[in-house]
Amino acid sequence: MGDRPVSFQILSDQRQNFVSGCVNFEDPNFNVSLPVFTIHGNHDDPAGAENLSAVDILSTSKLVNYFGKARVPITGSNVGSVRLSPVLLQKGATKVALYGLGNLRDERLCRLFHTPGAVQWVRPADTPAHPQRDWFNIFALHQNRVAHTQGAKNVVREGHLPRFLDLVVWGHEHECLADPWDSAEAEGAFSVVQPGSSVATSLSEGEARAKHAVVLEVARQSWRTFKVPLQTVRPFRFASVALASILPLDSAGARCEDPELVGDVLVELVTRLADEAMQERRGWRETRKGGSATRRETDAPSDVLSDPPSPSDLPL
Amino acid sequence: MGDRPVSFQILSDQRQNFVSGCVNFEDPNFNVSLPVFTIHGNHDDPAGAENLSAVDILSTSKLVNYFGKARVPITGSNVGSVRLSPVLLQKGATKVALYGLGNLRDERLCRLFHTPGAVQWVRPADTPAHPQRDWFNIFALHQNRVAHTQGAKNVVREGHLPRFLDLVVWGHEHECLADPWDSAEAEGAFSVVQPGSSVATSLSEGEARAKHAVVLEVARQSWRTFKVPLQTVRPFRFASVALASILPLDSAGARCEDPELVGDVLVELVTRLADEAMQERRGWRETRKGGSATRRETDAPSDVLSDPPSPSDLPL
Known part of the structure; x- marks a missing residue:
């Protein structure tokens, strides 16, 4: 909503295109500055007797232009x-x-x-x-x-x-x-x-x-x-671990499968991933502060x- | 929504009155001709972590002015x-x-x-x-x-x-x-x-x-x-029936409790109520057609x- 002019026009039949029958920025009763066009996804697919979803509510409220239904x-x-x-x-x-x-x-x-x-x-x-x-x-x-x-x-x-x-x-x-x-x-x-x-x-x-x-x-x-x-995406790191390749060898030359050691190795790995993620997040924050x-x-x-x-x- | 002017004004602090903080007909981005003021009921009471309900959606869409929350x-x-x-x-x-x-x-x-x-x-x-x-x-x-x-x-x-x-x-x-x-x-x-x-x-x-x-x-x-x-309310009649007072007496002077007779009496009663209801409805329809x-x-x-x-x- 706002006074910024919309500088493109719709040439097609809006009744055929849009669920609401009319693009929101041409409705004389709504002052739309940034028209949003949306299709529905699988979590907001039309359902029930009236074949409605949340997108219909947004469309009826003239907040979005719902097409492709x-x-x-x-x-x-x-x-x-x-x-x-x-x-x-x-x-x-x-x-x-x-x-x-x-x-x-x-x-x-x-x-x-x-x-x-x-x-x-x-x-x-x-x-x-x-x-x-x-x-x-x-x-x-x-x-x-x-x-x-x-x-x-x-x-x-x-x-x-x-x-x-x-x-x-x-x-x-x-x-x-x-x-x-x-x-x-x-x-x-x-x-x-x-x-x-x-x-x-x-x-x-x-x-x-x-x-x-x-x-x-x-x-x-x-x-x-x-x-x-x-x-602002939450930090998330993903790693696959093959214990066979990262555990140290014991004196007999076999992989050491001591549960405590395995635990230590995994804790270290997870801590490193978490540190990396937090560092990246901190980097984003500083970039944002700097305005670039x-x-x-x-x-x-x-x-x-x-x-x-x-x-x-x-x-x- | 429409061009009819709203001829009253709000003197009180709208941020205190309305959930949306502003009466809808004063929002420059919405052209409201008939402002609706509503409180919530018990089927649309605020709930959940954000204390929201359907009325909040209508209010955020500027379709109603939600007060008394x-x-x-x-x-x-x-x-x-x-x-x-x-x-x-x-x-x-x-x-x-x-x-x-x-x-x-x-x-x-x-x-x-x-x-x-x-x-x-x-x-x-x-x-x-x-x-x-x-x-x-x-x-x-x-x-x-x-x-x-x-x-x-x-x-x-x-x-x-x-x-x-x-x-x-x-x-x-x-x-x-x-x-x-x-x-x-x-x-x-x-x-x-x-x-x-x-x-x-x-x-x-x-x-x-x-x-x-x-x-x-x-x-x-x-x-x-x-x-x-x-x-346009659906027709609805309500009656209380005391069988003791409407069933005929039998030859011995006692109320006749023959199940078939009871059934007949009740069917007749329900039919009469349904007829009355339909007749009233027909009356409404004609009144509406006549425009009064x-x-x-x-x-x-x-x-x-x-x-x-x-x-x-x-x-x-």
């Missing part, structure tokens, strides 16, 4: 179908088609992607005013990306996604992979970025990596991201893009 | 204390002091009222611009009123409330007593009105009565209420009050 009609023995209709955003000569798909049960979505015609991608009409090639196509989804077994049926594969996309923003996976990569499965047709969870929620190696928010800038067909390190933050760019700036904003300019 | 600090063996600080409203020469108390556990509130000094009623200062006698004092609470046993410790008695009040709006009790009465317990010092629940929720006689919304008009010290019958509704005034209009609004003008 798919109704999957099922008739007879069909798997149903999903129709993905983009939010079309324009600012000057830059046009963004924002596709979204809130979380669906993984197995079900997997089956949909395997059924010809079950996932329909609506594309903006190719007109002289808005040639189709002018659109920068983003797809936001909240779904399993990493298969934990061969032939798993509960992941969406990058190769399932249409090649006209430019960037896929992958939610749900907790590991922060903030540097976009060219999708190998899609033969480089689009890039994928996975900002990851904002907090460490499980005791896994992926969660121990540095967490970032990812800011995306688009100018016409040029784009770049930069990472903003999150500085690390920033890395993942794409070379194109000449149509201005200088990247300093972190203090970012709307975070 | 008491923090009851407890130290040592004290019962704690409640400080009731009114919302002061002014429109022209009319000044309303609106006191509110969201639901507290009945036994606890009862104990508070029995402890001298535990319930503090803050009154507006007596100044030449705002003499204390100019205020019309309303108290809204959501609590048991009817004692079901002699000496019950879980009700708030009208006699507990201070005599400077003018009108007490009693929530929580389901029965609709829409015509205000002079409190006998308070020796007529104030009136009490109990609008009741908006739907029939339990199978009791009180719920079978007609449901109303109550509209209160205040002009200086004159006031009146009128009742707006609710027309019953309206009764409970106080004779004072000369400072204008004509009562027609139901179609009411902001319902």
Whole structure:
């Protein structure tokens, strides 16, 4: 909420895009300065008789613009179908088609992607005013990306996604992979970025990596991201220990398995990890006090893009 | 939400009055045309670590103005204390002091009222611009009123409330007593009105009565209420049956207790009640189509009050 003007406009049919039927910053009764667009995840998926979730409350309160809530009609023995209709955003000569798909049960979505015609991608009409090639196509989804077994049926594969996309923003996976990569499965047709969870929620190696928010800038067909390190994530270190390789040998040349010694070795290791984590945290604190933050760019700036904003300019 | 101007103002300290710290229609980022002021009930009482409830969400979303959320600090063996600080409203020469108390556990509130000094009623200062006698004092609470046993410790008695009040709006009790009465317990010092629940929720006689919304008009010290019958309440009839008085006598002069006959009598009774209920409902529907509704005034209009609004003008 606030007086900062919103300098882009929505070209698509808002009743089709948004659960509330209207983008919040165009509602004359609300003064929105930073519009937020969101899909739902698996912890806030529509449920119950009215198919509602917490995101509906935020949307009804005009705090967010909720898009990508798919109704999957099922008739007879069909798997149903999903129709993905983009939010079309324009600012000057830059046009963004924002596709979204809130979380669906993984197995079900997997089956949909395997059924010809079950996932329909609506594309903006190719007109002289808005040639189709002018659109920068983003797809936001909240779904399993990493298969934990061969032939798993509960992941969406990058190769399932249409090649006209430019960037896929992958939610749900907790590991922060903030540097976009060219999708190998899609033969480089689009890039994928996975900002990851904002907090460490499980005791896994992926969660121990540095967490970032990812800011995306688009100018016409040029784009770049930069990472903003999150500085208030709770400290978390992860290490695998093979006792066989770290315990000292006893006089007979065998590994010493004295429980007390094993305890000492592990306590020392944990203390070292904790010290490292606290030291890193202290480092963040000092950096913040000094008013500077690390920033890395993942794409070379194109000449149509201005200088990247300093972190203090970012709307975070 | 809308453009209708709000023609009264708040004179009291909003940070003290409202959970959100600010009345919603003065927030420059929200365009509120019909401000709603609410206390919480027993199904939406503050709970959990943050002492929050659904009303907090509505309040944070600026959909309602949440007042009367008491923090009851407890130290040592004290019962704690409640400080009731009114919302002061002014429109022209009319000044309303609106006191509110969201639901507290009945036994606890009862104990508070029995402890001298535990319930503090803050009154507006007596100044030449705002003499204390100019205020019309309303108290809204959501609590048991009817004692079901002699000496019950879980009700708030009208006699507990201070005599400077003018009108007490009693929530929580389901029965609709829409015509205000002079409190006998308070020796007529104030009136009490109990609008009741908006739907029939339990199978009791009180719920079978007609449901109303109550509209209160205040002009200086004159006031009146009128009742707006609710027309979409589900039909509900309640009857007590004493078989001894309705069963026919048999040839020996005793009541006939033939199970089949008892069944017939009861089926006939229920059918008649259901018919009555449906007929009344049909009546409502026709009245609504015709665009008129019953309206009764409970106080004779004072000369400072204008004509009562027609139901179609009411902001319902």
